[in-house]
Amino acid sequence: MRSARIVGMLVVAAGFAAPLGAQDIGKLSIQAGVGGLTGLSSLDRNGTYDTKTGLNVAGSLGYQVIDRLVLRADVNYATTPIQFVGGDFGADLNRVFVSGIAQIQWPSESALTPYMLAGGGV
Secondary structure, three states: OHHHHHHHHHHHHHHHHHHHHHOOOOEEEEEEEEEEEOOOOOOOOOOOEEEOOEEEEEEEEEEEEEOOEEEEEEEEEEEEEEEEOOEEEEEEEEEEEEEEEEEEEOOOOOOOOOEEEEEEEO
16 A cells, blocks of 8 residues: 555656656856946935945846746845035945845747746845
8 A cells, every 4th residue: 555655656756757857947047237326315304314326236146947937046235425415424335135036937939038026035
């Protein structure tokens, strides 16, 4: 009885493994970017402290699990100079954003690949 369950589970696993084995999986993707970051609001209510446009550096590492699912981790570092009443304050506001993302995509015959993201970050 026990061996029949094991054989049955192996048959079911083989049924799932065959389609997965035929898919193009296991692709690793690396992305990097540099740009500018501008704050949308001032640091206090009176507008005494504000930030200038600063440096933004981003990186991403993804792994394609199956043809429709990519798991990705993104890291974004930004530094912006702080201004006090329009003048340089002599300090920077540094921020680090980290996120984990599941990207569900629908491959198409055109050059565009629509996708949906689900994830969270700090």
